[in-house]
Amino acid sequence: MNTQIRDPFTYLKNIVADTVHSCIRELDVNAAKICSKDLVRTFIEIPPREEFGDLALPIPRIYKICKLSDGRLIDCIIRRLSSLDLIKSCEKVSAYINMRVNEIAYGKLVSSLLRLLRDDYGFVRVSKPLRIVVEFVSANPIHPLHIGSGRNAALGNFIANILEAVGHIVERRYYIDDLGLQVAHLAYGYKLLGKPKPPKNMKVDHFLGIIYAATSILVEIKDLKEKAERAKAEGNYEEYSKIMAEISRLIADLQSLRDKGDYVSKLIDKLIDEVMKRDNPKAEINELMRKYELGDEDTSNLVKEVTSLVMEGIKETLKLIEVKMDVWDWESDLIRKGLVKKVLDQASRSPYFTIHKGAPALDFKELLKSNEIKDKLRIPRGLEIPPLILARSDGTTLYTTRDIAYTIKKFREFNADKVINVIAIEQTLAQAQLRLALYALGFKREAENLIHYAYEMVNLPGISMSSRRGRYVTIDDLIHNLKLRVLNLMKKRGSNVSEEVALKIARSAFKYMMLSTSPNKTITFDVEKALDINRNSAPYIQYTYARARSILNKYGKPIDWDNIDYSSLSIGLRRKLLMLIGKFPSVITYVANELHPEDLITYLNEVADTFNSWYDSESVLGEKNPKVRNAKLMLTYGVMIILKNSMKILGLDVLPRI
Template structure:
């Protein structure tokens, strides 16, 4: 007996193949198979907006347009006649321009029963026929401070994408790009060195301390620069400019005081050290140059500082239960000569130019730029300025290094696709990257590089800036969530240890990051994240635990041959059966589109329906054996689906909540 892996898709296959047969009967002349075939017809089939209309609807106008049919009446009659003889369907009727179909619950239940019985806890995860090798680069936060809440969204999204692709059979490598080059790291290292490599104060996590040190150094350097500008404005009698600068200095002093409240001695010493130096900006630039050139002492110091920050970041990722397979240091691209190779290739390119004296690639020289943008998935309306390849002092820029890194990701893993989980504000840089790869001869890489963009995360009443030391860390959010989890447990008369509280807390956090489209801004709400009654990570965990508990209390295997398939025609039972049949199709769709919010929306509907049903009908105490086994089948399916769904989302599967 052939096992149907995807019940809902099977129903759509049955409908589309029969409709196509009707089309062939009407269209006795040749059919344009490219526009009119079973797959095209299947793509037209919809779920009606209201349950009373049926389970699936066939839109007649779309089929007529695609297949070149003019007779709607003939098409409708042919489809109704054909589908009415199918046992899988209980009702077929026409409603204006739609053919609505209602599934026969008994027949459909038999299909789902056989699939569940055969696949067990693997139900819903249909493996792809041609697995790909995929690199997912995510988090990649600058190693100058702890992971803030925005990086937490990145971590949750990247983890979800990797879990999802692995679950359906793709081979995935998770990579983190360590941005150890550039001004921000140089500021942190500079502050660290002029303080004589200070020890991390007790009670402060190492990356949190480094974040404060980075912000303090950046602010003091900025104040020093502004004071010089203020003097110039005063001398030139430009009092309006002088007033503006002094206002800016006042704001910076306020931010610096906030940091001083946390590390007073270090902040005071840092102020003294930077203010007494003749040209700290030049020293920072020299530090950057020497690091890029590979000066041994400078390399040792930078690596020491960055490694300390990464130590804290790795600890946070472990709390989130997010793993990274490979940590790629940006400076290694320079050491291996890959960036130099790209620069030479760019200079020899037809698209090379000097833009304001700096070496650059001019994309306006590309013939058919509009078509190329479309080919690479770049917004047509996006204006693409020249890509600057290096600074005037010869040091490279991050977009140039990104070109080299993209090639590395494809080559080292022999990747078919590379997915970069990067904030939406990097859309221009990622578009420049794709175009640069393409015009430099890396066409395959450019076409298979995906920018998975996401929006920022807001917290009520707070604006964030890492340069000013103003951000909320993932560690702080998790701690806050853990406290609330323990309070909730206490209110319910139970006790919960730190480890279990963390599992619920991180699942609540990840759910909040994944339940909204990545293209939408999130406003994070702790109370909403922990709402056990609806639409939250703990709610899904609780529903899973409830279904599992029912099966554990029953304590015996389901008697599959005794399942009464005629008992699924009752309200919530029927709705639950329909949702269960859809799970494999949901996973197929989500694995192509990478939409976490669609998976969560489905799981919420499943959990809502199960909980409503659980509250209205007995399961174990059902007196009729066949009906009891049918109810246990539904409960088992909900448990399996939630378990698989939670794992894909990166949420913890807990036996009890």
């Protein structure tokens, strides 16, 4: 076997493409130049139904693109494909040339790769590894991580894992956004309450999230009350009624926070007194934000103290779900080290610099006239892009301005070829402005290689979430509830598992749910589906892996790779499993290129379904014929390797038994 072959299915497609191209070249040299081998490879399809074969070639497409209509071409293709060792049969059906793989030759190829590569099967290393920064999670240090951040964490973890698996050099970074109004609200409330400690039964980030929400609600209530009084004085009773209704909703949210225990309730009562007796808490919060950005020592100590406490809790949560970071970047450091000032200075000298609404800004109108630039920067068609305001009237900067400095830092510190930002889809405009700003300031390579990996929201039935109002479901709480359900479900099945194993199943179920739906679709998190051990879930994949592993352990000996009856692989589900195992490396390569975790999960479920159906219908260890038994063991081994390697990429725990 050629030691360079690591992907049997792609190898098969390459041989087919080479054969088809040789026929085209024989008939028309010019057509062969138009239809390269690589182009021919893209013509090859997988038929929608198994009875149509394993591969198919659409004849009209070849004729159209290669500008050929010679019937001899089809005869040549069928004749030469039929003579290949890896092709069992080849025939023209309607507008297609359908091919069926030779199970004996293909089985030998797949078997030899499993034997040679073992745990490394599936991974085809890139010829030119890139240095890639993946920035993900990066939740504001004002409250615990909620399930929306959980989707971000699962996606970023998957991206980093699969890029590393195919040979890229990856750095994981978390951007701690400690500047801005949200952090100022938390620091303000924390200070008014005298820097309280959390109760013993509450994580510090959960506790500070309550203070943040309560402060935000109270400042808003005070502001709305003043507006209500003005509306009433002006006789605008319709406006007055609307404002009072909103105040009632805010009071209800505040009461929900007060219900989290006597200690918390007393603190909120104290916070009510403190906020309501102040003349202008909004102005005080804005001043706190301004002083922190300017580096005032007392303010800096206050903000760093409270945000560091939140980050302690966030780091605990990431450890709980087994998501690691290599670098933790504080946004305020960009200001302290002069990186943001440097960006502002460069912007002021840029031909795109303007004053917009009384503030310094970058205007992208000229850049956006070029479709070539828009395509290079992946600017969504139809997206209206206003000028990017760089600083407020009080001199404080906006987060996109700081993002410009941070992006340059990420590229330079890691000498990165590419930076991937895993950020919610709501930030599409800001991310587009960021790329345009980098391009406008001369950082063209960085702008072209900055990727916004967008994702949609996560919903839980019956819950309307708002972190500003303290309405959210934390990752900690969801994992805890999933763990309790796992313990209960296993007990009902007569299988007692440890708390540690239950946690591993729970966090795997959580990540699987976050990865099984396309990032551009909203997820409604269904706890029952997440823990369904019979289909389409992490427990189902974990169970199937444990089942395959158990079969091999019970066999207790190495597989006799030299004595396999490959002809036995032509039967039913054995054949389907062989074809699925052969496709694994090409699936990994595709998913690594496209970063679509849901496609890997769809493939995994098909492997698990096919294996379980096959194992339920015929025995592996009870097989009397030793060579057929070896063939079955080879399939079982292939399934085990595929499930294990895929779970590692997806961030799921690999459990020896479940």
